[in-house]
Amino acid sequence: MSVKDYIRERFFPHMWCPGCGHGIVLNNLLRAIEDLGLNKTGIVMVSGIGCSSRISGYVDFHSLHTLHGRALAFATGVKMSRPELNVIVPMGDGDALAIGGNHFIHAARRNIDLTAIVMNNRVYGMTGGQYSPLSGYGTSATTAPYTNIDHGFDIVALAAAAGASFVARTTTYHVMELRNIVKRAITHKGFSVVEVMSQCPTYFGRKNQMGSAVDMMRSYKENTVPLGSKEKQEHPELIERGVFVEKELPEYRAEYDRIIERARKG
Amino acid sequence: MSQHMMFLQGNEVCVEAALYAGLDFFAGYPITPSTEMAEMLSIRLPQNGGKFLQMEDELASMCAIIGASLTGSKVMTATSGPGFSLMQEALGYAVMTEIPCVIVNVQRGGPSTGNPTHVSQGDVNQARWGTHGDHAIVALTASSNQDVFSITVDAFNISETYRTPVVLLFDEVVGHTRERVLAPEPGEIPLVGRLHTSVRGGVDYHPYLPREDGRLPMSDFGGVHRYNVTGLFHDMWGFPSNNPQVVHGLLRHLVDKIENHANEIARYKEYYLEDAECVLISYGSAARSARHLVNSRRPRGERLGLLELQTLWPFPDQIVREKCAGAKYIVVVEMNMGQILQAVKAAVPDPSKVFLANRVDGDLITPTDIRNILRLIWGKGV
Ligand SMILES: Cc1ncc(C[n+]2csc(CCOP(=O)(O)OP(=O)(O)O)c2C)c(N)n1
Numbered sequence: 001m002s003v004k005d006y007i008r009e010r011f012f013p014h015m016w017c018p019g020c021g022h023g024i025v026l027n028n029l030l031r032a033i034e035d036l037g038l039n040k041t042g043i044v045m046v047s048g049i050g051c052s053s054r055i056s057g058y059v060d061f062h063s064l065h066t067l068h069g070r071a072l073a074f075a076t077g078v079k080m081s082r083p084e085l086n087v088i089v090p091m092g093d094g095d096a097l098a099i100g101g102n103h104f105i106h107a108a109r110r111n112i113d114l115t116a117i118v119m120n121n122r123v124y125g126m127t128g129g130q131y132s133p134l135s136g137y138g139t140s141a142t143t144a145p146y147t148n149i150d151h152g153f154d155i156v157a158l159a160a161a162a163g164a165s166f167v168a169r170t171t172t173y174h175v176m177e178l179r180n181i182v183k184r185a186i187t188h189k190g191f192s193v194v195e196v197m198s199q200c201p202t203y204f205g206r207k208n209q210m211g212s213a214v215d216m217m218r219s220y221k222e223n224t225v226p227l228g229s230k231e232k233q234e235h236p237e238l239i240e241r242g243v244f245v246e247k248e249l250p251e252y253r254a255e256y257d258r259i260i261e262r263a264r265k266g
Numbered sequence: 267m268s269q270h271m272m273f274l275q276g277n278e279v280c281v282e283a284a285l286y287a288g289l290d291f292f293a294g295y296p297i298t299p300s301t302e303m304a305e306m307l308s309i310r311l312p313q314n315g316g317k318f319l320q321m322e323d324e325l326a327s328m329c330a331i332i333g334a335s336l337t338g339s340k341v342m343t344a345t346s347g348p349g350f351s352l353m354q355e356a357l358g359y360a361v362m363t364e365i366p367c368v369i370v371n372v373q374r375g376g377p378s379t380g381n382p383t384h385v386s387q388g389d390v391n392q393a394r395w396g397t398h399g400d401h402a403i404v405a406l407t408a409s410s411n412q413d414v415f416s417i418t419v420d421a422f423n424i425s426e427t428y429r430t431p432v433v434l435l436f437d438e439v440v441g442h443t444r445e446r447v448l449a450p451e452p453g454e455i456p457l458v459g460r461l462h463t464s465v466r467g468g469v470d471y472h473p474y475l476p477r478e479d480g481r482l483p484m485s486d487f488g489g490v491h492r493y494n495v496t497g498l499f500h501d502m503w504g505f506p507s508n509n510p511q512v513v514h515g516l517l518r519h520l521v522d523k524i525e526n527h528a529n530e531i532a533r534y535k536e537y538y539l540e541d542a543e544c545v546l547i548s549y550g551s552a553a554r555s556a557r558h559l560v561n562s563r564r565p566r567g568e569r570l571g572l573l574e575l576q577t578l579w580p581f582p583d584q585i586v587r588e589k590c591a592g593a594k595y596i597v598v599v600e601m602n603m604g605q606i607l608q609a610v611k612a613a614v615p616d617p618s619k620v621f622l623a624n625r626v627d628g629d630l631i632t633p634t635d636i637r638n639i640l641r642l643i644w645g646k647g648v
């Protein structure tokens with residue numbers, strides 16, 4: 001199958017701006033699914049609201065486009081009822097970590113088998129460039145005209161601390177890595193978080209003088225290093241990419257089957 | 267009804283009835299005075315292979331049951347005022363996406379944290395209009411545990427028939443009153459199952475194309491048909507659309523499918539209405555006191571009657587109008603500042619005949635309270 005076979009052409013043209021990173025995420029997500037040879041009918045996409053969340057409509061899987069921040073809660077309901085399905089949750093940084101922050105840490109804590117792909121563009125794209133909990137101190141946004149005094153989350157550290165059993169970070173520049181990490185995340189049994197640094201040239205880029213989409217992607221190349229590289233020690237401001245956590249822990253839905261067994265024994 | 271007798275709290279009866287109706291997925295967050303339901307379901311559901319989830323909050327609970335319902339489960343959540351407030355956005359999502367689900371609100375005093383352990387009926391209008399945007403909703407209630415049973419089963423049936431969320435608006439007194447209930451035999455009350463599409467896999471299925479009778483057959487999400495579900499206005503494929511015709515058509519559909527069936531959805535009980543000069547209209551635990559008063563005054567020849575509403579929304583205008591046609595006075599007995607009062611006034615030809623007998627201090631309104639107010643209105647007898 002080609003990537004074209006995984007999309008709903010009826011839905012196109014897509015709504016993303018030229019140069020938006022979210023399309024790269026979609027493309028590589030589909031390639032990862034193709035590599036894995038997954039059946040379209042076995043995949044559910046559950047998303048919230050945001051530019052990133054629109055991914056769910058474009059794909060020819062079961063797609064559930066829900067409320068801002070709540071995708072993981074809906075996905076939990078789906079997974080608990082139909083554990084055989086592969087449930088993938090594309091999310092925005094605001095969606096996952098501001099309004100949906102509570103659901104995010106609790107899904108991680110339960111270690112329920114969902115794949116959360118957080119497209120971190122450090123901004124609220126859909127509503128026009130307000131700061132997000134990932135914008136970071138000193139950045140500019142339409143609601144931070146005098147610069148932002150909110151500090152940003154570290155998604156990887158947060159997810160790991162909350163109990164996610166697979167945690168990774170990559171960028172839209174590193175597409176082969178993105179594709180491979182998404183594959184591993186989908187295959188992993190348990191709650192998987194993939195942070196994908198994804199450019200929003202329209203708002204974050206423009207407000208923070210980061211140049212074009214290409215310039216922003218180049219900065220991903222220059223400002224990130226593979227996990228464990230020596231450069232990080234010399235330049236602590238570099239951002240690490242790779243798989244930070246990958247461990248086998250009891251998965252929630254499987255654990256619930258044991259509850260059912262216990263309850264039936266009485 | 268036969269045989270199996272139980273002595274239970276209203277909350278427990280609701281759980282028994284939900285299981286009778288086929289409940290197999292519950293998600294909730296503890297809150298007084300509804301918590302017993304979650305505790306009981308955490309025991310009972312897994313015994314049948316069902317799922318009980320204690321979520322991180324009520325927003326998540328409501329979202330989780332919607333996700334589960336879409337895949338084919340019969341779902342419910344239970345809460346009280348503060349939690350019901352948190353559920354409103356997702357409740358609107360269930361309205362928009364037409365996903366069957368049952369939301370129990372065992373009402374306590376509000377606003378805010380209010381009076382957690384005391385009775386109130388203050389969420390009647392919130393059930394109607396709590397979520398944003400034009401919409402219709404179904405809200406049912408009951409005053410005795412036997413009725414809690416049948417109304418709960420009805421709630422599941424209505425939610426499947428009309429593909430809609432149904433709110434069960436109980437209250438603290440009903441929830442915590444222990445009384446005898448006869449459990450019906452399996453099959454004694456007919457159950458409405460999920461209406462599944464007959465469209466085969468691989469064939470274009472239109473998840474949002476109503477049949478001629480207005481019903482929308484579903485395909486279990488995650489099953490053979492891949493389709494889109496969204497809270498945006500959408501066309502028959504479930505694809506987002508802001509085409510004015512599509513938007514108008516969907517909104518009309520969502521409202522009409524409920525409002526046009528108000529009489530079928532209406533559940534009520536009547537006592538001595540044939541010749542009543544003064545008609546009490548009441549519901550939930552307040553209706554217990556109203557019924558007591560009517561029963562005790564009738565032997566003295568006072569022409570007092572009671573219309574007990576079990577369906578609050580869609581408001582049964584026509585039924586209320588007909589039942590009150592001969593009344594000189596209509597007195598709405600409720601434990602709020604007059605929420606159903608307004609609906610009654612809007613329903614009858616002469617709203618100046620409609621009065622309120624209420625109590626809002628956290629104690630159950632008593633027959634004496636009602637009688638004292640009636641004396642002022644009626645000016646005689648009682
Ligand atoms: C309850 C609620 N609050 C606010 C909004 C408005 N809103 C829509 S998307 C969004 C932020 C999107 O940012 P993000 O999640 O980072 O996704 P992006 O668009 O950047 O991909 C907001 C605030 C909403 N839809 N619902």
Ligand code: SF4
Pocket residue numbers: 015016017019020021022051052121125126199200201202203
């Ligand atoms: S606003 Fe930003 S995030 Fe949204 S589509 Fe445009 S570039 Fe992408």
Ligand SMILES: [Mg+2]
Pocket residue numbers: 092093094119120121122123124125132
């Ligand atoms: Mg964003």
